[in-house]
Amino acid sequence: MKYISTRGQSPAIGFGDVLLTGLAPDGGLYVPEVWPPRLAELDVDRPYAEVAADVMAPFVDGSLTHAEVAAMAVDAYGTFEHPDVIPIVDLPGGAQLVELFHGPTLAFKDVAMQMLGRLFDAELARRSTTVTIVGATSGDTGSAAIEAFRGRENVRIVILHPHERTSAVQRRQMTTVDASNVRNVAIEGTFDDCQDLVKAMFADDVFRDEIRLGAVNSINWARIMAQVVYYRWAVGRVGRGEPVSVTVPTGNFGNVFAGRVAQRMGAAIGEFVVASNRNRILTQFFDDGAMTTNPVEPSLSPSMDIQVSSNLERLIFELLDGDGASVAELMSTFRADGHIELPAACRSRAEGWVGESVTDEQTIERMRRVHETSGVVLDPHTAVGVEAAERRAGDLPQVVMATAHPAKFPAAVEQATGIAPALPDRLADLFDRPEYYTVLPNDLSVVQQWIRDFPTAESRS
């Protein structure tokens, strides 16, 4: 299996390189050169890890054997608390909820990250090398990455978060991890400052090579690949071969794009509902094929507060019929003007995609109503999805991707339902555990030096 860039200017490479590289040198995102054969006969009534191995094996072909990926999947999904790994829960009178949040950090990002940690370790061991992963987080990604990479031999991980600007649950999920290869840095600044520091580190060739900088952000193909699995799993179990409608609470478009890949590989998905909060750039895109950047507005579903969804480029590549030069041109126009419009001819290829935008008030109201009528407590991200699905209810059975555990967003849940959601047992003592992090100024050279000193930079607060 070879991968090509959505911008058409980088050579095709194998899975191991795609895994460690992330972004293509031409600025594009990697996609498979040819789609793997449709897995028409996939038996979804087996354990999740077995289904996962069958779905992922074609994508790692040439780098890992089916047996190797199967062993990793058993190990990765053994960290999930629910016996089904990803249970499917009936919302009375409504959709089926696909609960993606039973992993170590209670959000769907664990599904991909738990595989990614193991894939990185194996590939780095094969190459007898190590990397230092540096990432910025406003919440969910950082904790999922730390949990996935803690204790891994060939990886050190440094996560920057904005000092005193994340929720206490989110911060503690990162800072209470006591592992010699994990460091948390609280930057005196905003999330954007953290992200700019990471970008600047990647742009500094000398530093990048010196510490062998690595990234695990949401454009990494391996994360998409791991997410394809639960679309096959849920669509197969709910639809039994008949088409279903899939609603996905969306931010960077990684999750829902994995659904598109599953559809290509034979999952019977009749429609995608892309659910957004008040940041409605994607809603506009699916309404009229145009995209205009606007300032990000904070909402009750912070993991979807995004202005530009990086993984959308993979869908645009398909809509433009795999023409990398046109993708590159469109993306550079977008960067320069903050606005693009898709050519009319390729808009019709987006048939089967719709967008819905949900306000905070509607989110709260949906959480309240679902709790009142069914007793189910939704987190605000999932509630955006349930509201969007409700508006689109039609002939097809509906599934909604439930992306976070309600206890991760207790303030919104309490506002909507009046109850304070309890953390699962394994996190029940989260607020009693010691925290380990270092506060640093928003200063590139200070942060770089601190990372260079990693082995001795032990800091306990």
Ligand SMILES: *Cc1c(COP(=O)(O)O)cnc(C)c1O
């Ligand atoms: C990351 C995240 C999302 C958005 O997922 P994308 O793949 O970026 O579209 C939605 N909900 C929760 C809880 C998340 O953590």
